[in-house]
Amino acid sequence: MRPSRVVRASLAAALAGGLILLPASVGGASGTTAGAASTTASTLSQRYLVVLAGTHEQGTFASTGSASAVESLVRAAGGRVATDLRSQIGVVVVESANPTLAATLAASPLVEEVGADWRWKGLPDASQATPMQSPTGNNAPEPQDDPGEPAQWDMQQIRTDEAHAIQGGIPAVDVGILDSGIDGNHVDFKKNGVSNVDCARGHNSVTFVPDGPGVGTPDVCSDNQFHGTHVAGTVGARANGLGIVGVAPNVTLVPVKVCDSTGYCYASAVVDGITYAGDQQFDVINMSFFVDDNEFQQSTEFKCMDDPVQRSFRLAVERAIQYARNQGVTPVAALGNSDEDLAHPSEPNENNCEVVPAETQGVIGTSSLGRNSEKAGYSNYGTGATDIAAPGGNGTTGDCQTTILSTFPGNAYFCIQGTSMASPHAAGVAALIVSQYGRMGSDGDVKLSPQKVEALMQGSAIDIGLPGYDECFGNGRIDALRAVTGDTSGLSDASAPHCPEYAE
Numbered sequence: 001m002r003p004s005r006v007v008r009a010s011l012a013a014a015l016a017g018g019l020i021l022l023p024a025s026v027g028g029a030s031g032t033t034a035g036a037a038s039t040t041a042s043t044l045s046q047r048y049l050v051v052l053a054g055t056h057e058q059g060t061f062a063s064t065g066s067a068s069a070v071e072s073l074v075r076a077a078g079g080r081v082a083t084d085l086r087s088q089i090g091v092v093v094v095e096s097a098n099p100t101l102a103a104t105l106a107a108s109p110l111v112e113e114v115g116a117d118w119r120w121k122g123l124p125d126a127s128q129a130t131p132m133q134s135p136t137g138n139n140a141p142e143p144q145d146d147p148g149e150p151a152q153w154d155m156q157q158i159r160t161d162e163a164h165a166i167q168g169g170i171p172a173v174d175v176g177i178l179d180s181g182i183d184g185n186h187v188d189f190k191k192n193g194v195s196n197v198d199c200a201r202g203h204n205s206v207t208f209v210p211d212g213p214g215v216g217t218p219d220v221c222s223d224n225q226f227h228g229t230h231v232a233g234t235v236g237a238r239a240n241g242l243g244i245v246g247v248a249p250n251v252t253l254v255p256v257k258v259c260d261s262t263g264y265c266y267a268s269a270v271v272d273g274i275t276y277a278g279d280q281q282f283d284v285i286n287m288s289f290f291v292d293d294n295e296f297q298q299s300t301e302f303k304c305m306d307d308p309v310q311r312s313f314r315l316a317v318e319r320a321i322q323y324a325r326n327q328g329v330t331p332v333a334a335l336g337n338s339d340e341d342l343a344h345p346s347e348p349n350e351n352n353c354e355v356v357p358a359e360t361q362g363v364i365g366t367s368s369l370g371r372n373s374e375k376a377g378y379s380n381y382g383t384g385a386t387d388i389a390a391p392g393g394n395g396t397t398g399d400c401q402t403t404i405l406s407t408f409p410g411n412a413y414f415c416i417q418g419t420s421m422a423s424p425h426a427a428g429v430a431a432l433i434v435s436q437y438g439r440m441g442s443d444g445d446v447k448l449s450p451q452k453v454e455a456l457m458q459g460s461a462i463d464i465g466l467p468g469y470d471e472c473f474g475n476g477r478i479d480a481l482r483a484v485t486g487d488t489s490g491l492s493d494a495s496a497p498h499c500p501e502y503a504e
Contacts, residue, residue, distance in 0.1 A: 047095050047116075048101065049091065050111060051090065052065070053090075053110055061087075061088065061090035078104075082095045085275050089323045091275075146240065151400045159482075161245075166436075166485065167432050168248065168249050168250045169432055171251065172444060173446055174284075175236065175285070176273075176285040176286070177255050179258065180227045181221070186409070187240075189236070198254045201280060202221065202257070204218045204257045205269050206218070230421070231424045233413075247429060251435065275320045278320070278324035278327040283328065283430075283431065283448070286424050287363075288418075288419070302353035303356050321361070333360075333364070334368075334418070335367050335380040335419050336355050339379065341471070359384075365387045366386075366388050366422045368391070368394070371401070375473070376392055379392065388457060389422070391404065392404065392417055392418055392422030404417060433457060462493050
């Protein structure tokens with residue numbers, strides 16, 4: 001019998017002393033609330049991601065079995081459906097203490113794949129990061145510019161200030177931050193007393209067990225850690241005379257909380273969170289994590305199709321991404337921090353293995369740049385995997401000259417690096433594109449197809465490295481000004497260093 005496997009999702013951030021791997025998980029969307037799931041969570045020993053058999057085309061799913069048949073199958077196997085995503089993507093999350101449940105379900109013609117969903121501790125302790133104090137007090141008068149802007153070399157690199165003279169984003173554009181939550185009370189998300197963080201539409205995906213240790217708070221606008229607030233600030237910190245300014249300071253940020261305060265997360269969260277984004281028809285989602293599925297307490301960022309457990313999660317993520325895109329969502333993700341050529345991964349990974357969700361079809365995979373537009377030493381890359389490159393930092397944690405300055409819970413700011421930091425820059429540019437070129441519907445919602453968003457983002461990018469598409473920088477370095485002016489004429493930056501992998 002194959003040993004038990006761990007499924008997790010890891011945020012791709014880098015702090016001093018090594019990579020930060022922040023798992024992500026979601027439960028309770030689409031009619032099953034986190035509160036309902038928690039009532040028996042303390043007595044149930046295992047969660048399973050169950051991919052149902054059926055036909056799946058163009059973001060729609062038709063199940064082989066009826067809802068009642070699936071429910072009956074799960075009950076007969078000794079489990080219960082904790083999260084029902086059957087109607088959207090043909091996936092259910094099942095909880096059970098029965099060790100034979102997976103084998104029982106896998107033997108049914110109603111089921112395509114089953115994967116065990118374990119808990120995993122991968123979050124750093126908050127004590128590992130010491131934030132800077134807020135540059136200004138909450139009641140300080142608003143100067144003309146935000147005082148942290150001169151330190152934002154990342155925004156200068158992609159010309160956000162010039163872009164904001166044309167388009168700074170509009171509130172009707174929603175960016176889902178799939179992460180650890182957002183400090184919605186942070187002063188830099190407020191302007192004239194109003195926050196651009198939409199707590200009401202936010203989603204708490206962490207199963208809340210009242211007597212469980214360190215689960216955090218179900219409040220989506222209270223960050224369980226710090227990562228989500230940092231990512232959110234890069235996307236949409238307000239131009240309010242305080243702190244910093246994000247890529248798209250006028251858009252709406254929606255927190256989808258996927259990790260608890262101790263770092264325990266459920267892999268099923270990623271599927272549920274992406275599906276929730278599709279249900280809510282967010283315009284853009286940022287996913288600064290990779291989905292991991294590996295032997296217990298051994299880490300690998302690849303998911304391989306020849307492993308049935310890993311395949312179950314990969315198929316579920318693919319379905320969720322297709323569903324979200326069909327609802328108008330543009331997905332953006334971090335490529336990861338292992339300096340791997342994803343087109344030719346190192347052993348024991350083969351070419352049937354991928355980093356998920358960054359390499360999932362339909363996702364804009366983002367690699368990380370340093371201050372001089374060099375590939376960050378930690379950043380993954382690879383032909384077919386890298387769609388775009390964005391500033392993510394390439395230095396030492398806390399050094400704001402080489403890493404990314406952004407918001408930190410408690411009205412503070414901190415400088416860290418990683419492809420986790422590159423991805424929200426790309427998500428912010430995507431939000432500017434939707435704001436500039438989207439069509440306002442009668443319901444007050446703005447729409448622009450993901451195909452048009454990604455085409456304009458890639459077409460307006462500045463070519464760096466080798467001429468044309470290349471493995472390290474994809475279609476080039478994102479450029480906010482060219483994106484909002486629709487300039488796809490082709491422009492290269494000869495001063496940018498070539499990828500060091502070219503010499504190998």
